[in-house]
Amino acid sequence: MDFHGIDLNLLVAFDALMKERNVTRAATQVGVSQPAMSAALSRLRILLGDPLFQRSSAGLTPTARARDLASPIAAALRQIESAMLSQPDFQPEMASITFKLGLQDYPTLVLLPALLEALEQTMPGIALNVLAYNDRNDAVDLLDAGAIDVAIGVSPINTDARILTRPLMRDEFVTIVSSDSPAARQAMDLNTYLGLQHVLVSPEGKLHGLVDQALAQQGKSRKLALTLPQLFAVPAVVARTSMAATILKRVALHAQASHRLTLFAPPLALPDIVFHLIWHRRSDHHPAQLWFRNFIAQQSEVLSSASADEDII
The missing domain is CATH 1.10.10.10 (Winged helix-like DNA-binding domain superfamily/Winged helix DNA-binding domain)
Structure with a gap:
């Protein structure tokens, strides 16, 4: 036959x-x-x-x-x-595998070092291949193409059932000034805030952000002295100038220049920002991928607990 x-x-x-x-x-x-x-x-x-x-x-x-x-x-x-x-159990301590991870700037600065530290200590055979992206919707294209296994960033705007997400990290905005600046010794009310020169982070090169939208609702605007595409540089710039910036709290706390900064609660209402773990449905039940997502979530919880008690003025 x-x-x-x-x-x-x-x-x-x-x-x-x-x-x-x-x-x-x-x-x-x-x-x-x-x-x-x-x-x-x-x-x-x-x-x-x-x-x-x-x-x-x-x-x-x-x-x-x-x-x-x-x-x-x-x-x-x-x-x-x-x-x-049937799929074999994934044993991370014995594995030799590279995970492809898509990251926006915030998780690269705040979460990636903690991930690598935990992997190095107990799972030396696991490596990460990190791909940066800026626009939140780029995560969908990268996942569809198989260029990444998981993304960490602000949740995409338009997805369908093939893209899965879970909340991972939440952070609040703070206003930072140099500790040597006269503004560090004043109350950060709205008048003081509007009297400062400001730094805006805008990967797309736009001249307005959430802060400017909130101010516009009150019929006000701030003075922008610098617009940057990179998040990482902001704390160092502020620490060496009289400028102010309104950024996410953990970015300020994790910066090398953090000891030279004074943190204030912004004098206007701003929403918390939630970063999500984002993956494709085709890898939802794969043992290695499931372990990797849970590992990221666990490290995020540890990080959140460690920084929850940091005070701002």
Whole structure:
């Protein structure tokens, strides 16, 4: 017998016919139409050179050849099903694998060092390949293309069921000034705030952000002295100038220049920013990917607990 090009669905059809002894019920079990099941039976008869089933008052009666084949085919299908569905446990301590991680600026600065520290201590065989992205919707394109396994950033605006997310980190805005600046010794009310020169972080090069939108709702605006595409440089710039910046709290706390900064609560209402873990549905149940996502979430929780008690003025 030539098995080249054999359709595994024929064996599934045979197994269903043996169980149901009825073409219509077998078709329902498999999820095909009755004509499709009849066609499968015809192909099986040609392939195996046997009628396989005879019509009788009790339904389809299997031939001797069909009875001989029933147990081996059923066992083979169960073995194939088991092989396809079962996945070995992932053992990170023993693994040698590289995860592809897409990061916006904030998690690169705040979370990535903690991830690497934890991996280095107990899982030296695991490496990270980091790809930076700015626009929140770029994460979807990177996941679709398989360029990354997981993204960490602000949740994409438009997604469908193939993109999954879970909240990972929440942070609040603070206003920072140099501790040597006269502004560090004043109350940071709105008048003081508007009297300062400001730094704006804008990866897209725009001249307004959340702060400017909030001020515009009050009919006010601030003076921008510098617009930067990079988040990392802001604390160092502020520490060496009389400028102010309104950035996320952990960015200020994790900066090398943090000891030279004074942190204030902004004198206007600003929303917290939530960063999400973002992945593709196709990797949702993969053991290694599941472990990696849980590992990131655990390190994020540790980081959040460690910085929760930092005070601002």
